[in-house]
Amino acid sequence: MSPPAVLVRGLVKRYGDVVAVDGLDLEIPAGVCFGILGPNGAGKTTTMEIVEGLLAPTGGEVAVLGRTWARDAGELRERIGVQLQETVLDPLQTVRETLTLFGSFYRRCRRVEDVIADVGLEAKATARVKALSGGQRQRLAVGCALVADPEILFLDEPTTGLDPAARRGLWDVIGRFQARGRTVVLTTHSMEEAERLCDRIAIVDRGRVAALGTPDELVARVGGEEVVELSTDPPLDVATWRAVPGVREATVEGPVHRLVVDRVADALPAVLSRAASSGARPVRLATHRATLEDAFLAVAGRSFADAEAAARPGEAS
Amino acid sequence: MTEPLLEPPPSSFVQLLLARVRDFVREPGVLFWVFGFPIVLAVSLGLAFREKGPERVPVLVVDAPEAAAARGALEASPLLSVRAVAAPGAADALRRGDGLVLVRPGTAGGAPTVEHDPGRPGAPAAAALAADALERGAGRKDVVSPALVRVDAPGRRYVDFLIPGLVGMTLMGGGIWGVGYGLVSMRVRRLLKRLAATPMSRRAFLGSFLVHRVGLALVEVCFLLAFGALAFDLRIAGSLADALVVGLLGTLAFGALGLLVGSRAQNMETANGLMNLATLPMWLLSGVFFSTSNFPTWLRPVVDALPLTALNDALRLVVNDGASLAACAGPLAVLAAWTAGSFAVALRIFRWV
Ligand SMILES: Nc1ncnc2c1ncn2[C@@H]1O[C@H](COP(=O)(O)OP(=O)(O)OP(=O)(O)O)[C@@H](O)[C@H]1O
Ligand SMILES: [Mg+2]
Numbered sequence: 001m002s003p004p005a006v007l008v009r010g011l012v013k014r015y016g017d018v019v020a021v022d023g024l025d026l027e028i029p030a031g032v033c034f035g036i037l038g039p040n041g042a043g044k045t046t047t048m049e050i051v052e053g054l055l056a057p058t059g060g061e062v063a064v065l066g067r068t069w070a071r072d073a074g075e076l077r078e079r080i081g082v083q084l085q086e087t088v089l090d091p092l093q094t095v096r097e098t099l100t101l102f103g104s105f106y107r108r109c110r111r112v113e114d115v116i117a118d119v120g121l122e123a124k125a126t127a128r129v130k131a132l133s134g135g136q137r138q139r140l141a142v143g144c145a146l147v148a149d150p151e152i153l154f155l156d157e158p159t160t161g162l163d164p165a166a167r168r169g170l171w172d173v174i175g176r177f178q179a180r181g182r183t184v185v186l187t188t189h190s191m192e193e194a195e196r197l198c199d200r201i202a203i204v205d206r207g208r209v210a211a212l213g214t215p216d217e218l219v220a221r222v223g224g225e226e227v228v229e230l231s232t233d234p235p236l237d238v239a240t241w242r243a244v245p246g247v248r249e250a251t252v253e254g255p256v257h258r259l260v261v262d263r264v265a266d267a268l269p270a271v272l273s274r275a276a277s278s279g280a281r282p283v284r285l286a287t288h289r290a291t292l293e294d295a296f297l298a299v300a301g302r303s304f305a306d307a308e309a310a311a312r313p314g315e316a317s
Numbered sequence: 318m319t320e321p322l323l324e325p326p327p328s329s330f331v332q333l334l335l336a337r338v339r340d341f342v343r344e345p346g347v348l349f350w351v352f353g354f355p356i357v358l359a360v361s362l363g364l365a366f367r368e369k370g371p372e373r374v375p376v377l378v379v380d381a382p383e384a385a386a387a388r389g390a391l392e393a394s395p396l397l398s399v400r401a402v403a404a405p406g407a408a409d410a411l412r413r414g415d416g417l418v419l420v421r422p423g424t425a426g427g428a429p430t431v432e433h434d435p436g437r438p439g440a441p442a443a444a445a446l447a448a449d450a451l452e453r454g455a456g457r458k459d460v461v462s463p464a465l466v467r468v469d470a471p472g473r474r475y476v477d478f479l480i481p482g483l484v485g486m487t488l489m490g491g492g493i494w495g496v497g498y499g500l501v502s503m504r505v506r507r508l509l510k511r512l513a514a515t516p517m518s519r520r521a522f523l524g525s526f527l528v529h530r531v532g533l534a535l536v537e538v539c540f541l542l543a544f545g546a547l548a549f550d551l552r553i554a555g556s557l558a559d560a561l562v563v564g565l566l567g568t569l570a571f572g573a574l575g576l577l578v579g580s581r582a583q584n585m586e587t588a589n590g591l592m593n594l595a596t597l598p599m600w601l602l603s604g605v606f607f608s609t610s611n612f613p614t615w616l617r618p619v620v621d622a623l624p625l626t627a628l629n630d631a632l633r634l635v636v637n638d639g640a641s642l643a644a645c646a647g648p649l650a651v652l653a654a655w656t657a658g659s660f661a662v663a664l665r666i667f668r669w670v
Contacts, residue, residue, distance in 0.1 A: 052514055054670060077516040084514070088506035092343040093336060101336055104329040105517040110321045128343075144511075149321050180320065 003066030005030045005152050005183040006051055011060035013046050013207075020046040022207030023060070028200075030151075033174070033184040035198030039300055043207040044187040045085050048156050051185070052082050065151060078107055081150030083141045085157050085187075091130035095121050098129060099143055106148035118176075119143040120169050135166035142173060153177060155186040159193055171197060191293040201292075203299045211299040218295040227294050228259040228271060228287050232280035244274050251297060255283075258297070260290065329518060333525035340499075341533070351491060351533070355483045355541055362606070363476040363549050373398035374443045377416035379407050384422040387429045390454020391420065396446055408432075417443035420451070473637075477552075480545040481632035482605040487537050488564060489625050492571020493578060493595055495533075496526050500579035501588035504668070513669035523664075527572045534568035535561055542636070554639030562642060563635055563649070567628035570652040573659035574624065580667040599625035627651035 006028040013021040021043040028034045036044050049055045051062055053069040053076060062069065064076055089098055096112055103109030116125050119139040124132060132140065142158055155174070159167045167190075174197060178184050188194055194201055195215050203211040203218070211218055241250035241259055246267030249260040261267035264287045275282055341347060373396060378388045380401035391399045402410045402419075411419040411432060417440045418433040431447050433440040453459075503509045512522065538561055545551030553560065578595050582588040602616075603609070603625035612620055620626050627648035634640035634648075642649070 054510055054514055074516060077514065080514075082511070082514040084507055084511055086507050087511040088508065089511075090336065090340065090503075090508065092340050097336070097339065100327065101329075101332045102515065104326045104332040105512075105515040106326055107516075108323040109326045110323060114321055149323060 002030055003063070004028055005032075005065060006034075006185065007061075007063040007066075008047070008051065009061040011047065011050060011062065012058045013043070013050060013055065014058045019207055021050070021057070024204070024208055026202060026209065028183065028185060030183050031178075031181045032199040033178050033186070033197050035194045035201040036185065036187045036204055037189075037194055037201055037296065038187075038204035038210075042204045042300075044204055045156055047204070048154055048185070048187060049084075052080065052154055053077070054082075078148065079150060080152045080154060081145035081148065082154045083145045083156060083158055087141060089129045089137065089140060089144070092128060094126050094128050095132070095140055095143075096125045098140060099147055102144045103147040109148050110146070112147075115143045115147055118146060119173055135162040138162060139166070139170060139173075142170060146173075146177065150182070152183040152185065155184065157187055157189065159188065159190060167193070191291060191296070195292050203296060205300045211295070215292050218299075219290050219292055221295060221298070225290055226261055226264045226287060227290050228261055228264060228268065228285070230257050230259065230271065230275075230282060230286075231255045231284040232257070232275050233283050234280055236275070236278055236280050240274065240278065241271070244270050246270055249298070253297075258294070260294065260298075330521040330525060333521055334528055337499075337525050337529035341529070347495075350494075351487065351537060352540060355487045355537075356544060359476070359480060359483055359541070359544065360548070362479055374439070374446055375400065375416040376443065376447055377402050377407065377410055377419040379404050379419070379421050381422060384420070384429070386454065387420055387422055387451060391447060391450050393454060394446065394450040397450060418447050420447055474549075476545070476549045477637055478608070478633065479606065480541060480549070480551055481636045482629050484538055484541045484564065485567065485603070485625055485629040485632055486600070486605045487541065488534050488567045488628065489571050489596060489599060491533060491537065492530055492568055492573075493575040493592055495530055496572050496575030497579035497588060497592050498575075499526065500576065501582045501585060504579075504582070504670075505584055510670045523576065526576070527569065530572045530575075531565055531568050534564050538564040551636075553636050555635035555641070559635045559642050560632065563628065563631045563645065566649055566652045566656070567624070567631075570624045570628070570655040570659070573656045573663065576667075577659040577663040580663045599623050602626070604629050622651060624652055624655040627655075 004027050006026060008024060008026040011021050011024040011026075012019070024043070024047060026047075036047065038044055046055065050057045051064060053064075053073055065079060067076055069076065093101070095116065099112045099115050103112060103115075113125075116122055119142055121136060121139055121143065124136055129137065129140065138158060138161070142155065145153055145155070153174070158174075159170050162170065171193070174184055174186070178197075184197070186197070198215060200214055201212070201218060202209045211221065213221070235252075235255060236257070238250045238252055238257070241247055241257055244259075244267070246261050246263070247259045247270075248262065251258045259267070259271065261271075268287070272282065376391055376397045376399050378384055378391060378399055378401055380403050388399065388401065391397050400416060402415070407419055407421070410416065411434075414437075417437065418431050421430045421432065423429050429451060431444050431451075433444040435441050435444075500509070503512075539557075542551065542553060542557070542560065546553070574595060575592075578591045579588060582591060602612070602620050603623050604620075605625070609617070609620050609626060621630075631645040631648040631652075634645050635642075
């Protein structure tokens, strides 16, 4: 049997007093699309860069394609493709020049025109990097990771800052790559992206894996099937809601109470009558099926809610 | 989707070198610093120190009736240029350097005074010339009257001295800033980290910086020497090929220094500080504008060990004195030592992330 694409055991990375990764274990089988999710500062980038052989771990073991960085760095670099969270490509080179340059580092590389077509930059092939939009730059960065048709593609927040169409464009690129049995490891803050692309997901929090499984498994772990989101005036406390029959779990996010229930149709009348009997008027009410996001909030709790709110300041209500 | 076609790639060294060249020609500001700046300096300094016939020593004399005799005596000398100043502002005019000496009439018909600051270059000689003119005006008879014979020595004008110094300065700036700045800006943009994630040959990468610098240096040397020849009638006493070899060795030394300076800095501020730290002492000490023989003897070993001093000395030996490369062995050895030392340290401490 072929070795797992990535195997991480007891990984630790410290920066002085800061513990960025704190005993993390991962096993990523070949051929899957693996998502690493978690709040800002959880240690996703640090983990990725250690696995990519760019940072030395403080402790723990890492094997990529059954090999270690200490012994087989040269060969591993030929076989993986990497997109880093914060690289700024040379602004004075054109798209074609950039891809040609990256291709030249490998023993064998794809035709530059094929890569350009793959990431949908045909119209920008002769444009300089500084003249590209953020989304086009991001696609070029992914193109650079694909020039040598790697066995594993590492993507660190590849779709952050992209418009919905550009995002879907990149999903297609990743999907086509994975459809050929290749391995993808990606981090993202987008639940939709994780649900759409990932076969398996690890939720990382404070440098450890807090939950692991397929998206469905993670959602099932929330317990209930559906979620009621409700704001009342005046607000009621969580314990009040937990006592309502049919409510499995209740959390608060700012003014919004998030109630996990088995069936909305059964639980909603009880929830509303409890609000009425407590003298609270419902201000906002919404229901939806339990999603990965609900799974997250259950696992990474408050720290994730804070991170989400910080990432979308415009949407604060 | 079908399996993609894989091909043997183009040479990574050539691609890296092309990227360097494109970066250079696509950034017009850099072109100015490399070619425009030394020319501006050469023109302005060349004009400021242009040969203006025989040089006259500037002398101030107090504008007063009692000083008329002294003034006449001074003006009779072909070596002095005399300017009268009003008594109240006379001391200030001397301090400002309007003249090297200030002649005042003697009080109550006594001998005139020649005021000067002996610490100011040329002032003691100017005072002696003024005293001589005053004596002569008062009727002193010359006894020996040695003949003053004028000689023309090619390659001894200030501009002849200046241009090799500007070549050296340009090569230093290009090496340290070009390589150091290039590397640090790539590190700041996390591009070095991205490159480190590929199987890119480290040797090809660093080699592309050096080869680009050397190519550019050869153009710079030819360009500045040609400019000197056309604009200032600079005559290259030695061989141009030797001058290019010297320039190449200097470029390697400064390229290696740039590599060293840029080997670890994590942000532009640190990098700028380090690069100023490396270049400023050499601007001041390495005899770009004035001969290093003016420095006190105890400082000379330090000055002579600097790579820019070595490069300037070797360039002047070849360009002004027509020396062979063998005659430049000393300075060239200093350059080789800097190259080897900087390289060895830089490769050891270089960081990609
Ligand atoms: N070079 C460094 N020096 C000191 N601390 C660091 C360094 N790099 C990362 N850290 C710290 O390590 C922790 C993990 O950072 P990391 O970049 O891995 O988080 P992340 O999960 O990728 O976050 P994000 O979602 O914001 O990208 C953070 O607390 C960060 O401040
Ligand atoms: Mg990150």
